[in-house]
Amino acid sequence: MITSQQTALLLVVLAILIVPGISRILRVPSMVVEIIFGVILGKSVLKLEFTGEWLPFLAHLGFLLLMFRAGMEIDFTMLKRQSRGQLMFQVLFFMVTLGLATLAATLLSRGFFVALMLSTTSLGLVMPTLRETGMSRTPMGQDILIAATLADFMTLFGITFYVLYIRQGIDWRFFLPIPLFLGFGILLRIGRVWVWWHPAGAERILGIQEDAQEIGVRLSMALLFLFVALSELAHLEPVLGAFLGGSLLAYIFREKPLLETKLSAMGFGFLIPVFFIHVGMQFDLTHIMKPEMILFSLKLLGAAVTVKMAPAALLLFRGRKPREVFQAGVLLSSRLSLIIAAAAIGVENNLIKPEIKDAVVFMALVTCFLGPTLFKLITPTVGSGGPNDVVK
Amino acid sequence: MKAVICGAGRYTRNLLGRLGDRWRITLIDASEKALKELMDTHATVAKVLAGDAASPVLLDKAGLGETDYFLALTDNDKVNLAAVRFARKAGVPHILSVLYDLSLEAKFQKLDVHLLLPGNMVGNTLYHYLQDPRIQVFSVARGTGEVVEIEVTRDNWIAGMSVTVLEDPEWRLAGLYRAGEWMPLTGELMLAEGDRLILLGKRNFFRSVCSVLACGHMPFPAPWGRGLMIVLNGDEGAETLEEGMYLLRNTRVGHVSILYDAVDMPDPTAHIDRKNVRHDIRLHPMDGRLTDTVKTLCRKDQIGLVVMRPLGRSFLKSISRPETIALAHELACPLLIARNSNPYDRILVPFNGTAMAALALETAVGLAEQIGALVDAAVVQEPDFIHGESRESWSDKTFKKVREISHIHKVKIGEIECRGNPVKEITALAERYQLMVVGSTNPQKELLTPHVGELLVERTPCSVLILASGAP
Numbered sequence: 012m013i014t015s016q017q018t019a020l021l022l023v024v025l026a027i028l029i030v031p032g033i034s035r036i037l038r039v040p041s042m043v044v045e046i047i048f049g050v051i052l053g054k055s056v057l058k059l060e061f062t063g064e065w066l067p068f069l070a071h072l073g074f075l076l077l078m079f080r081a082g083m084e085i086d087f088t089m090l091k092r093q094s095r096g097q098l099m100f101q102v103l104f105f106m107v108t109l110g111l112a113t114l115a116a117t118l119l120s121r122g123f124f125v126a127l128m129l130s131t132t133s134l135g136l137v138m139p140t141l142r143e144t145g146m147s148r149t150p151m152g153q154d155i156l157i158a159a160t161l162a163d164f165m166t167l168f169g170i171t172f173y174v175l176y177i178r179q180g181i182d183w184r185f186f187l188p189i190p191l192f193l194g195f196g197i198l199l200r201i202g203r204v205w206v207w208w209h210p211a212g213a214e215r216i217l218g219i220q221e222d223a224q225e226i227g228v229r230l231s232m233a234l235l236f237l238f239v240a241l242s243e244l245a246h247l248e249p250v251l252g253a254f255l256g257g258s259l260l261a262y263i264f265r266e267k268p269l270l271e272t273k274l275s276a277m278g279f280g281f282l283i284p285v286f287f288i289h290v291g292m293q294f295d296l297t298h299i300m301k302p303e304m305i306l307f308s309l310k311l312l313g314a315a316v317t318v319k320m321a322p323a324a325l326l327l328f329r330g331r332k333p334r335e336v337f338q339a340g341v342l343l344s345s346r347l348s349l350i351i352a353a354a355a356i357g358v359e360n361n362l363i364k365p366e367i368k369d370a371v372v373f374m375a376l377v378t379c380f381l382g383p384t385l386f387k388l389i390t391p392t393v394g395s396g397g398p399n400d401v402v403k
Numbered sequence: 404m405k406a407v408i409c410g411a412g413r414y415t416r417n418l419l420g421r422l423g424d425r426w427r428i429t430l431i432d433a434s435e436k437a438l439k440e441l442m443d444t445h446a447t448v449a450k451v452l453a454g455d456a457a458s459p460v461l462l463d464k465a466g467l468g469e470t471d472y473f474l475a476l477t478d479n480d481k482v483n484l485a486a487v488r489f490a491r492k493a494g495v496p497h498i499l500s501v502l503y504d505l506s507l508e509a510k511f512q513k514l515d516v517h518l519l520l521p522g523n524m525v526g527n528t529l530y531h532y533l534q535d536p537r538i539q540v541f542s543v544a545r546g547t548g549e550v551v552e553i554e555v556t557r558d559n560w561i562a563g564m565s566v567t568v569l570e571d572p573e574w575r576l577a578g579l580y581r582a583g584e585w586m587p588l589t590g591e592l593m594l595a596e597g598d599r600l601i602l603l604g605k606r607n608f609f610r611s612v613c614s615v616l617a618c619g620h621m622p623f624p625a626p627w628g629r630g631l632m633i634v635l636n637g638d639e640g641a642e643t644l645e646e647g648m649y650l651l652r653n654t655r656v657g658h659v660s661i662l663y664d665a666v667d668m669p670d671p672t673a674h675i676d677r678k679n680v681r682h683d684i685r686l687h688p689m690d691g692r693l694t695d696t697v698k699t700l701c702r703k704d705q706i707g708l709v710v711m712r713p714l715g716r717s718f719l720k721s722i723s724r725p726e727t728i729a730l731a732h733e734l735a736c737p738l739l740i741a742r743n744s745n746p747y748d749r750i751l752v753p754f755n756g757t758a759m760a761a762l763a764l765e766t767a768v769g770l771a772e773q774i775g776a777l778v779d780a781a782v783v784q785e786p787d788f789i790h791g792e793s794r795e796s797w798s799d800k801t802f803k804k805v806r807e808i809s810h811i812h813k814v815k816i817g818e819i820e821c822r823g824n825p826v827k828e829i830t831a832l833a834e835r836y837q838l839m840v841v842g843s844t845n846p847q848k849e850l851l852t853p854h855v856g857e858l859l860v861e862r863t864p865c866s867v868l869i870l871a872s873g874a875p
Contacts (some may be wrong), residue, residue, distance in 0.1 A: 020433065060865070086789030086791070087788065087791065088792060089791075099846045127872025196668070200850070200852065203852075204851060204852065204853060205823065206788070206789065206855065207789060208824055208826075208827075208853075209824070210785070210786050210789070210822075210823050210824055211823070213786070213788060217788060219786075265788055265789065265790060265792075266787040266788040266790075266791055266792070267788060337663065361533040
């Protein structure tokens with residue numbers, strides 16, 4: 012049924028308004044409710060079709076902002092504190108995950124792209140869950156955070172270059188992103204040095220000093236679109252640009268709670284929910300309701316959990332207890348934004364079929380709900396005893 | 404022997420207990436009870452007079468004309484002064500008085516009275532105890548001089564050196580006691596652990612002795628070496644030489660090595676006032692690369708401090724390497740970048756709590772003791788977004804370390820707290836100082852990353868002393 016823009020706008024705004032209340036009552040993440048709301052509106056249930064380009068545009072903008080915020084979540088101070096041995100361990104952790112994901116993709120008769128998708132995790136879910144349980148600064152929490160950061164970073168790069176390779180093979184255009192990365196590296200340094208020399212100016216950007224012009228928000232938006240534009244020029248995925256823009260901000264400003272609050276208000280308050288509703292609307296339940304697709308979805312879910320749970324066993328070599336290994340595996344199994352983005356990219360480049368994308372969205376919905384919930388159930392909060400030896 | 408004693412207090416009581424039968428004592432005091440008690444317990448007390456000790460009538464009754472000694476031991480300086488004045492008029496040959504208020508010292512000295520200064524003696528003893536309980540100090544020459552007895556310990560830097568290292572304008576070595584014997588004081592005599600040194604000097608020279616010999620601290624720059632190297636590397640060679648000579652006069656330096664360009668400056672000694680410099684001066688014409696020559700001579704001449712003008716700046720080199728700091732790390736001793744800001748009345752130490760910063764602060768304190776300067780430690784708190792973690796209590800912890808060093812050295816260290824960029828804040832502060840002492844931990848720099856130490860050395864308007872290594 013074709014619906015007018017006005018009705019669609021009313022429905023989406025209403026959803027954005029009531030979803031936080033519903034998610035609180037149901038005790039599930041609000042993004043899950045938003046996707047389900049989109050599923051009800053879209054192809055699967057009410058089959059509403061909205062006219063105009065505004066919803067896809069806002070959803071895309073929300074998605075870019077989500078990736079920008081994911082980049083901002085990277086804790087470079089924590090990464091710098093890690094010894095070479097610890098970082099090597101984390102690289103090994105990711106390589107084992109990718110190896111197992113490749114094996115799983117082969118067993119599912121899928122290509123390397125599915126392996127890359129399975130290797131993702133959701134830093135956006137891992138970080139708040141660890142903070143909520145008071146574990147973000149414990150050695151265990153740090154191990155999980157670094158694993159999630161590396162998984163997000165490496166898979167994003169992997170997906171970008173894999174798509175580039177599929178599109179044009181290995182020729183001079185494959186190396187076009189190199190100047191972008193070099194420029195990114197130089198910008199990192201220059202930005203950090205500028206902040207070091209001009210702390211008062213930096214405080215204005217971060218909102219620590221009163222600034223009615225909101226220079227920090229303007230700078231963040233400029234960075235987001237600059238990197239998106241640059242990645243388009245280098246034939247890279249815009250999500251990578253958005254992620255790099257966010258990580259640039261995270262590298263330059265190591266503590267930025269006020270700016271994060273402002274960007275979150277703009278992103279999580281409106282644009283990002285629109286993205287999740289749009290994802291839900293694109294989801295076609297009939298795709299995964301076929302017996303063979305139900306089986307495939309279950310296998311995909313099993314693979315998604317296994318490729319994270321099995322490498323987590325490596326933590327035993329770092330002196331972690333079996334229960335902690337289970338905790339890490341459960342939380343790292345959570346997927347959401349990046350895997351959905353990867354699925355969209357896969358469909359766009361004919362690397363996966365639309366029904367596989369829907370199976371991936373289904374898997375993301377299940378893991379993003381179960382991962383953090385199970386983790387919280389088996390994790391004692393700080394102060395009640397347990398493994399939360401705070402990092403000094 | 405006959406003696407008249409004014410006052411029947413603690414000193415008199417103590418003295419009477421020591422005197423033998425040969426003494427015939429007359430006591431004067433206002434307290435009849437105290438007089439009676441002393442008369443009953445000490446056979447030497449022949450006569451007691453109750454009343455005001457300053458009264459000429461009472462003193463006359465005491466028979467001053469026949470007495471050999473007159474001791475004014477009351478707790479009132481004015482009474483003592485009046486009494487000794489009367490005794491001097493009466494022609495008593497030996498007069499002694501206690502004196503509490505040092506402002507009256509001249510009046511007593513005019514009467515040629517032997518003085519005991521209990522407040523000074525107790526204060527000195529307490530002070531010496533707080534400074535270093537291993538040192539004993541005795542007042543001599545009516546309080547105008549002091550004898551200091553000090554033991555050479557294993558960790559004392561003079562152990563193993565010739566007695567000539569003790570030559571100093573403020574004191575002289577009067578004796579050396581070793582294993583039950585007094586040693587002859589010849590130039591060949593080497594100091595050893597367990598030696599007891601007897602030093603003689605003016606009143607209060609103890610502090611100077613402590614800064615040089617004892618308290619476990621070697622005077623700057625002795626921990627690194629006894630020599631001072633002055634490098635005449637810039638256009639302002641005479642100024643560098645002058646700053647070097649200032650250090651020579653005010654620190655415990657044994658010899659001087661001057662490295663100069665024989666073409667530009669044929670005879671640097673022409674600029675040295677020979678009357679005021681009694682040190683061994685060694686001249687070294689520049690040969691080869693400046694930094695290589697400095698490094699070689701440092702090792703050869705046992706140099707403890709290198710003084711030189713700032714190195715010429717090269718943009719390309721400065722991108723990749725902090726040149727001055729790297730040189731300081733290559734040398735086995737501190738490096739002073741001279742900007743002719745002597746005399747050093749105020750010393751600034753940027754302090755961030757690291758071991759090298761602590762060494763810089765301790766060195767600054769040691770140097771300040773020798774040259775009579777004030778030391779301030781500046782802590783710059785950078786905003787949280789630079790380091791990514793809350794540093795709320797960081798400055799408190801850092802100042803705690805400053806206070807620890809202050810306590811160990813018994814020296815007041817000024818505390819300055821700033822917020823912002825460390826280079827900007829410190830260089831702005833340094834305008835009010837004549838010397839900055841910097842501890843450096845890192846001789847390397849990352850590309851496009853500022854090196855705080857190098858920037859401080861470059862931008863500070865005053866002279867900068869760089870410490871990049873502990874004593875060998």
